[in-house]
Amino acid sequence: MSDERDEIRRELDAHLEMRAEQLREQGVANADEEARRRFGNKAKAYEATRQVHVREWVESVGQDLLYAWRSFRRTPGFTLAAVATMALGIGAATSVFSVVDRILFRPLAYAQEERLVWLGMLAPIAGDIEFALAPDYDDWRRKQTVFEEFTAMRGGFDCDLMLNEPLRVRCARVEWNFLPTVGLAARLGRNLNADDDRPGAPPVALISSGLWSRRFGGSATALGQKIDVDGQPVEVVGVLPAGFELPTMSNADILLTNQIDYSQQVRGTSTMILRAYARLKPGVSLAQAQAAFEPLFADALTYVPERFRKEVKFRMYSLRDRQVRDTRTAPLMLLGAVLAVFLIACANVANLLLARAAGRQREIAIRRAIGAGRARILRQMVTESLLLCFAGCALGLWLASGLLQLFVYLAPAGIPRLAEATLDGRVLGMSFAISLFAGLVFGAVPVLQGPRVSSPRRVWLRPALVAGQIAISVVLLTGAGLLTQSLYRMQSVPLGFAPDNLVAANITLSRGRYPERERRLEFFRSLERNLAGIPGVTGVALADSIPPAGGTFAMIYSNINVEGRAGGAREGTGGMVPHRFVTPGYFATMGIPILRGRGFNEDDRRQPDSVIVLGERLAKMLFGSDDPLEKVVRTGSRREVVIGVAADVRNEGIKTSISPEYYELHNAGGAWPANYSYVLLRAPADAGVSERLLRTEIQRLDSRISVEPEAVRQRVAKLTAQPKFQASLLSLFAALGVLLAAVGLYAGISYLVIQRTREIGVRMALGATKGDVAAMVLRQAGRWTVVGIALGVAGAIALSRFVETLLFGVPARDPVTLALVALLLAAVALVAAWVPARRAMAVDPMEAIRHE
């Protein structure tokens, strides 16, 4: 087309020049101008001329389409197979892409997110999340020069919102400049300001769009209302933009002010933990900011107790990198898996088109003979394959919308941004682009391959496609096998307690109504008594945390000392030791065996600070093979006698190894009981009944407490929900991949048998047995399969390190899994090849030779 445009332009120019030349010879002044004047509107003439060709092109495309349509109608089987295969591939790829896009690729919902950073200290006392101590943050914000804005928050926490009925929601406390730092503004009302954030200022809050529309009917009258958050009246001053999330990728329903009095935050003594975020000044790179913070970090390190310094590191990341760091592997793996399925589907369609092209050589030869150029034939082929791919794409999108709903339904909570996944323009664009690409490639391949039937390339291309499909299937199946095994191992990890017939609820007492320890103690005591008095209840306990989801208090190991034993301060922290505050009924209710000595009893409650129960592992670490009973242990400033040793439980989830731990009484320590607690109830009843019982009893004591009981068995199941989701999706894709590969192999071998029917006939006429013929066909299939499996195993081994972090209890290069996968695929291949092999055996030599 561009040639044509150029040609027309040159032709018109030549005309003007010749006219000008003529005019010059006639002695006309301004010949060029006169020539142009006579010609009239040149642009219009050019357009009109070009239209002649455009119309021709459009007409011929119409012809191509008509031709393609007719040829598809002649071969409905082929058309259906190709479109369905494309639809499967594109449907799977699109649905998964729409899910992972938000996590992996899409910009965050913050303005100019590339300038946002997350910085802080990494230390054993706070796990693997960077934090900033309040005085450090205060120091940094005053001295730093690289940030435009610098803010901090106290992470998300559960809080009780009282609106007619108690409601448990997510809250976060932030510095007043949090929203400007991340580049957002309240959609209604105003942002927090510095006055709101002053210690002692009347508390104000921003509420999420969701809460606003659910609970306030999306009305502007929400502004200025006083809401009751954890028993404190808070004024609503603004509504957060829709889709707001904290930089930790969790949601927040209510943003409150930090109101930290930094003059009281002294280095070396303050342990207030913040998360710090900042916006780089324009033109300042992350590396520059990191360099600028070196001295500030070094200074902060000098306030860390010397023996812990080695274990403390300071870090600064781009917010996005830090966010996806922990959540990237699973979505990337799923995306890889669907792309693999898509490739297998493409290979099948390519194979179908190759077979079809082989069958159409006569037709193409005729078209060429009557004057169609190579380009025109190529265009016809591309038109056909594009039609197939777009039809597949349309059907695939329909499939994808169904799959997406299935994913959202199957997916456990905690997959970030899953609920927002939609088939929007971006996702549709991606699907369209891959269909276009596939269509162009498929269309071009058979033509570029040339018309020769027995070209060595063709002989090479089809087996390569089949081997490639098998190889990809091996990789997919290996991944699915590994994930399924880890899931099984996770589910069979002994938890150390009995999760059945046990329900738990986490409740919070309003600080306003239960300010003193005595009031809280009284509430918890009454609750315990009331619950225990119910017939059929076999166990009641309170605890500040329950396994296996973590969230416990923890003591630095080197601060736990056995009295009367030399040792003093050990080097480093020695890691963290979780501990929990429990009532005497805890061990029996949870089903945790006491291995030595005894658990707590009612008498101990009168002197709560004097007794301790050790977990088995901690007892071993502290006492080795000595008897720990009656020994005195100092935990921080407390001095307690060991009265028993309890069996170990899984505290920090399933994947981490068992950690040492110890137990103290629920009312131990000056501040205990705190204003929150888990309430545990064991009863040999349906979980629903126990949950209702728990709620009724708690709200009978205080109707303003929100209670959301949950079966402990369900809590445990949540830990494996994500691995289960990943394993089932990957298994689904692997099954789809294997199925498609089997179809590909079947089609490939069938085609081969048809092509070689004559040869088979000759061989049989010359004395080959049916067995020989079957062996010949199976050998062929076997060669393709073996190559595919070998490549696949190599690929699986090469890719193994990417899934390592998702696995539990099974090595990424598990030879058993690999061997089983290889065997399974070999079996599938044998079945897929067996049908055409039988067809080959049934060839009648006389008929085959006479044919044609």
Next chain:
Amino acid sequence: MASDSLQGSLELLILKTLEAGPNHGFGITIHIDSVSGGLLRVEEGSLYPALHRLQKDGLLSAAWEVTPNGRRARYYSLTAAGRKKLARAVEGWASLSKGVNRLLRFA
């Protein structure tokens, strides 16, 4: 035939001009101008769409050649189909003008 005769008249003139031998667009303009004694003036802007349409319909073929003045120009020549079409068009034109003449005389 009659309905598109007036629009078709430019095509007729082009075909007729090219019957004498291959020529380029400008040459066709000059030829029509001089042979008709200046009575017929080709609108240059609509000449080229017509040429390309005729070429697309297979009535003309075209090739870049050098003019006697040493300039490169696109030369058009009649194809076999073009000759046939010219013969039919001449006939059609003759009958049309005959009809018109009769009508004029009668009135």
